[in-house]
Amino acid sequence: MKTKILSGMAFIMLSFFISCDSNNNNDDNDPNPSPVLTTADVANESKIDVAIDDVVFIVEDQYTTQQNSTNKSSATSKGFLPTCATITTVLADGIWTRTIDFGTAGCLLPNGNMVKGKIIISFSTDFTSPIRTISYTFVDFYHNNKLLQGNKTITYELKSTALLAEVHPVMTFTVDMKITFDDGKIYTRTGTKVKEAVEGNGTPLIWDDNVFLVTGNSTTTLPEGTIIVKTITTPLRYVMTCNLPFPVSGVVTITKNDSEGVLNFGNGVCDNLATLTINGVTTEITLQK
Secondary structure, three states: OOOHHHHHHHHHHHHHHHHHHHHOOOOOOOOOOOOOOOOOOHHHHHHHHHHHHHHHHHHHHHHHHHHHHHEEEOOEEEEEOOOOOEEEHHHHHHHOEEEOOOHHHHHHEEOOOOEEEEEEEEEEEOOOEEEEEEEEEEOOOOOOOEEOOOOOEEEEEOOOOOOOOOOOEEEEEEEEEEEEOOOOOOEEEEEEEEEEEEEOOOOOOOOOOOOEEEEEEEEOOOOOOEEEEEEEEEEEEEHHHHOOOOOEEEEEEEEEOOOOOOOOOEEEEEEEEEEEEEEEEEEEEEEEO
């Protein structure tokens, strides 16, 4: 009888520890994902953000490059694309089409992210219009081994805003993408971002001196159907001289079910660190790409 009691106690204790381990497991492979916001959620959100931001950087870089080429600018050029990217340009019926081919083996961007596949960008030859539309599509395009799918447009304007009184480039893009991670899990991302070039506009062909402020919101549907909503409450500041895919400052509010977190990117230092506050507890995290 004593042996049976000890065996029963051992089973209870084992079950307890298994339960504790399961409850604390925030790994993406957990068959029962946490209903509350976790650091694993924020890590995946960061990876998606970085991928989408790089796409926008590539599109803007190629639009600006074509614009200055058409205007026969003699300024020194230093763009965002690495030398491993092959660019093909076609002009037909008043539309420029630029195909950026990063190959199938992988091509390293200046910020350390690996891309492969193609992005096809098209836009009008009219660079004087106050509002211009840039369309882009993907062909087997991977960002850090994540497959990106979705065809979208970006609106490009020169105007004054609340963030900068001086007239400057403002890009508004509506996000509607499917992102397949390398483990096969599929995330969908919708939302709107507004990206403003607030520094470096005097040297349009030099990418390194650019500084951008980004505002907007997004909704991510996780593989199991849970929704995460993010709102940029303090503009995110991207400094190109950092050569990092993360903002150096700014604040984002993140909501998952009834839980909420605040992600703070710091005070201007070039690094991959941020603080995440959930239920009054603040933790320093390393941003993922």
